Amino acid sequence: MHFNLLAFILWLLALAYTANPIKILGIFPYDRKSHFIVFKVLLQELARRGHDVTIISHFPEENPPKNYHDISLFIPKESKSRRRRSASTLERSYLNVIKGGIYLTRGGNENCKVLVANEEVQGLINRTEYYDVALIEQFNSDCALGLAYKLSAPVVGVTTHVLMPWHYKRFGVPYNPSYTSFRFLEGGTKPTLYQRVERAVFDVYFKLLYYYIAQRADERTLAEYYDDIPPLENLARDIKFLLLDQHFVLTGSSLYPPNVIEIGGFHVPKPNRLSGDLKNFVEEAEHGVIYISFGTTVRLSLMTLQKLEAILDAIEILPQRFIWRWSKEASLTMEPFNQLGPKHLALLADKNKTYIRNWLPQVDILSHPKVLAFFSHAGMGGTTEAIHFGVPVVAMPIAGDQPANAAAIEESGFGVQQPVNELTKETLISNFRKVLEPEFREKVKLRSKAWHDRPLSPMDAAVYWIEYAARNRNFTLRTPAADVPLYQYINLDIALVVAAFVTGVTLLIIALRLSIKSMTKKPLSDKKRM
Template sequence: MVVFSVKSVFMFLSLQVVKVQLLNILAVFPYEGRSHFLVFESLLKELAGKGHNLTVISYFPQENAIPNYRDIALEGNIEENKKWVKFTEPSYYKIIVVTIFLLVTGTNNCKVLLSDENVQNLWKNETKFDVILVEQFNSDCALGLAHKLKAPVVGISSHTLMPYHFSRLGVPNNPSFTPFQLLNGGTKPNIIQRIERTVFMIYFQYVVRVMIQTINQYTLSQYFHDLPSLEDLGRNIKLMLLNEHFTFLAPSILPSNVKEVGGLHVAENKPLPMDLEKFINDSEHGVIYISFGTMVGSSSIPPEKLQAILRTIAKLQQRVIWKWDADTLPDKQNNIYMAKWLPQNDILAHPKVVAMFYHCGLLGLMEAMFYGVPVVGMPIFGDQPRNAAALEESGLGVQIQVNKLSEDTLIKKFKIILDIKFREKVKMLSKRWRDRPIAPKEEAIYWIEYVARYPNATLNTAAADLSLYQYLCLDVMLIFGILFASSFFLFKCVLNIYRNKHSKAKKFGSFKSKQQ
């Protein structure tokens, strides 16, 4: 019979408490994009559900109170961003528009964040946090706030890496194989695409470091003194949680401080509204889901392009569910279910949904990947060209450009993805996507808790601290070049000396023979 002493029981219980140490976590979402916040909303709720104390700064406070979850709601116009997006094909002009968008929203988000009274109370009251989650997108302003609060930072991104995040994290960024977020080409770019990537990478570095960071640094200086540069604070980020996964966006070279947790937002599907459920179940040949996201107004589609889509729908056997943002749809057909808002995740989970026509937003593509729904992608803005390239490379679907959109072209694209063999390959791809040693949400929680447990641990690769000339080994190549040039010069000198001596000896021998 084993007898436990009071002391041993107390020690055992103490160890259990250590294992489930509860954290005080701050999460900062300074950008007013709903889709960006949506990626991490379920993660935040899960952290609160585990007992951690959450303070969340965002434009999207919870409608109903959640235990351990406190909102600091920022004030701003969250619909304003729609004016930046037009229903046209991606172009260089649109990339310039993106940089202007980042500049305008990034500087404005910084001002709104720091001027909020509840946010100011955090540093005035010297609130203590174990770890701070900071969205990495259009502004590094929140890194200044995190520095003032003296807590380790976990960066979070609802998309792939922005062009200016590679160097700070030590992630290799070679235009020969690294996709550029705003350009097409995937992992096998041609020479023109490699030139494009190189030029726009330099351009983005200039816009961010010289313009956006300079303005934000000035804004921060109005509140904090002796603040390090934002670029230095960016390099001090302990860990980056990245919303991607190699199954879809291709394998990449990531250091230990970058973790792929793609698919965080994919929720367990819920029952559909009765009328929508009936519409799908009554479809003999299945359903095609159409959506162009929240930033692209479907009603802004040019009339000739809209007619091409409608004529294509009329020739397909499948019914269509269309997220349409207006009250009426011109020439609406009986096989179309139209609504301004639709439960996209739950629709794609239905086994009778056989295809998706989509603008290549990353969140919807991940939901399609999870449920094994093939996609016809039509990129329009932002990171969608890069996502469209991944769509084809992964085998999840095919892409079509807005300027190539016609009835004949669209029908050909749908025939490809509706083929039974293509759909079977997508189902296998979905199986690979789901096959992970740990669910993305659990992995994200593990690493957040890890950083809080070891705030002084270094996960960053040494590459992040190198200057450009060191990273590219330009100093090494210069030394080798000097040694080669010196050796060549020395060789030439010795050769000239030898030739001169040989020439003089030859002349002397000739002169001597004449004398004789």
């Protein structure tokens, strides 16, 4: 009763603060739609609540809502080229992790060049438009922080994923590879010794790439237009809040300072009822439905024939029906699909067993009670939606934050991991059967209930802290840990003082013992002379 009253009071306060509209600038230079569709939900809600919202992105709205203004960065040829280069393969290897770091570095600088060179953006900066707050994605480039600095706008950072390796220091978040999940690698919060060594090596690799290549390149790009922008890492430490798209019910408890706020689930909309042939396919499924989607980052055409056949063999054996979202480039005329035998082709064509489309209403599907499991690449967006509706996940991570998400899914009890390099018919069927067990599904429902149990909804929390930053724009909110030098942060100076003291005392003791020993030897030598 007391908890409900507190939630009601906080909700009234949030509504009261929203009564004063603010001017918001959103800068989202990354050109992948999978990120922006998450942010768009928040941006449109801010406009709906009466705030004036200007968005710089590659994805302008065709029919923008009231108070919502676009500055488009869209360049068709460049955008398509980058999407081709960034596609992932269904393999896990060190080479792909290394390539991922290079892609992030190059992509971030390309996005920075497009952002700063845009004439509308230059006009906005030259007019020194006033904004109460700037909402900026925290991902692979800090270029947008330079523009916010030129406009003297306080910054709120937002993510669609867990922290990147270079985010920990700037926000003063402790990072310890022995229990902190590493975004690009397996192991979760319980890594083996081998995995801890992996993390130590790749943590250095990603930070070196970012600090000494990515940020330096972005600073040179900004310097071509503006000569008074401070180092980007200094601006990054001045970010008022980071709205982190995760929640401890999934990712576990962490030592975040007060200005790092978990808002996982803010983008999940109210589902619509299924309709047409999709509705019939789901509701007529006697044994329920399993949904398969590997998002927009995994190109099914790069899947090996053996892995594709393993998935199809599992589909054939299990009694459930399957809904499978294929990426647009996947086609039966392309490899490996054109190598499938008659049995597998017949299975794909069986309208009573499989429902395949290149676009599907994912939220509407996951919300249906007959959808029993989700076979996924463990992207944070889809994972969040599955948790929201209490659907168990079989997580097969490929790249990016997916290994960390998959480990969190298993550790939190929301599903199981299916390593892509170990994908066979037998392992996949075994994992499906685990998550389809009534006891497992009931536990997932209970955890989903805990996910929803918050004093404010994720959306209300996100809006509140954005408005808070605008109302208190002159306050410094970062933790002192963000400014402490590394040698002090790990107490190296104290260790050296202690080591010097111990060494000094030890040397003193040794010197005293030698002195005493030499003094006691002299009388003995005198007796021998007598």
